[in-house]
Amino acid sequence: MLLRHTPIEIKERSALTINPAKTCQPIGAMYAALGIHGCLPHSHGSQGCCAYHRSALTRHYKEPISAGTSSFTEGSSVFGGQANLVSAIETMFTVYEPDVIAVHTTCLSETIGDDLVQIRRKAEDEGKIPPGKHVILANTPSYVGSHVTGFSNMVVGMLKGFAASSGKKNGKINIIPGFVEPSDMTEIKRLCSEIGVPTIMFPDTSGVVNAPMTGEFQMYPKGGVTVEELIASGDAKGTLALGEWASAEGARFLDATFKVPCKILDLPIGLEATDRFVDALRTIAGVSVPDSVNLQRGQLVDVIADYEQYFHGKKVALAGDPDQLISLVEFLVALGMHPVHIVTGTPGTRFETRIKELTKDSPYPVNVKAAGDMFHLHQWIKNEPVDLLIGNTYLKYVARDEDIPFIRHGFPIYDRMGHSYFPSVGYTGALRLIEKILGVLFDRADRDATETKFELVF
Ligand code: SF4
Secondary structure, rough: OOOOOHHHHHOOOOOOOOEEOOOOHHHHHHHHOEOOEEEEEEEEHHHHHHHHHHHHHHHOOOOOOEEEEOOOHHHHHHHOOOHHHHHHHHHHHHHOOOOEEEEOOOOHHHOOOOOHHHHHHHHHHOOOOOOEEEEEEEOOOOOOOHHHHHHHHHHHHHOOOHHHOOOOOOOOOEEOHHHHHHHHHHHHHHHHHOOOOOOOOOOOOOOOOOOOOOOOOOOOOOEEOOHHHHHHHHHHEEEEOHHHHHHHHHHHHHHHHHHOEEEEHHHHHHHHHHHHHHHHHHHHHHHOOHHHHHOOOOOOOHHHHHHHHOHHHHHHHEOOOHHHHHHHHHHHHHHHOOOEEEEEEOOOHHHHHHHHHOOOOOOOOOOOOOOEHHHHHHHHHHOOOOOOEEOOOOHHHHHHHHOOOEOOOOOOOOOOOOOHHHHHHHHHHHHHHHHHHHHHHHHHHHOOOOOOOOOOOO
16 A cells, blocks of 8 residues: 555645656657667756656666766856856767767756757857767756657757758658657558658657667667658658657648648557558558558457457546557547546646547546646546556556556556567557456456356456
């Protein structure tokens, strides 16, 4: 009973978050920056912030995450961090030789009001940025938004830093995959390739934060979108942005600046959202959906039909990121389940509207909150118990206290493996989600069964 003090009675709170359902903006910015090949992220703030950002990503991906910090002291906290950042840029290019340094701010440097554009200009003027090397920028004050906002801001930062128009279209489609796992990015690229759509994906952390063990330390693993590809994004035929919160701003920037038309789709999690993604790709490519993709879809539909009775009527509580939750809720409803408590730490009233639309036929009242926290979710569960809990590792305390089957999904996951290697997007990803859901539901049924009801076959 680690959360034994969570009361069942719900009181309105306006100035207190308990067990937030989010992390801080720079973590998302750092993750996005890692999706550029040869990029070294840099945290413009105190060492403590950078240590937290790196450790959160290292614990989730079980990979060494390198990043610089401006190492603010009392002096820089009062007078600004310009000297520290200029010095850091010089040192990082000299010692670690990245192609790109991706600077994001922190609460402290934002509060001071450091002007990153001006500081970069000063570094350029002083010759601290070697020829052919780049510094890109993102403002990521963590008292606004969440890690998803930070991811989105860094996506815009990389486009502002690199995207250009040569006046001639290159026939490619930009894919902004959203704050998803490297395994998801691989699966999205595979689907595009199967359907025959040439793409530029950014960011692309596949092959970076799930790189193979080779026996040699590689400061910059092979993966990541290249600078050349980012430059070419301004000449693309169009952009597919997967997820309103993490990807839409980047797509809109390309549309407004270089007239690259964009379409905002939901993350392709579950049957229907993947159908929409595949249909968009099929339309772009002007082809029929290939047999290989139809086969996977058919297998998914078959499994849903085979196991529908075990999903039917089960109540679910979820916490996570808005783009993920919207598609997940749609999928759970399609399986015959009832998402009844849904919370995201990321703000945005459109989230509540979308979830209400998706659950409008639910026989139960649905609690949904943006900019909410896990304490509130726990209270909802105490008032209306659920059969399944879905969310990041921090929800394990609620799962244990309330004795609820729990699957880990989202960020961060500190206590299970698999997310870096097995996708949850696409038809294969939906199969994996089903496997995980059924696994915990069947384990619970086995655990609670009497000897006479202990079934061999499900
Ligand atoms: S001070 Fe701000 S940027 Fe730094 S770790 Fe805390 S929330 Fe993140």
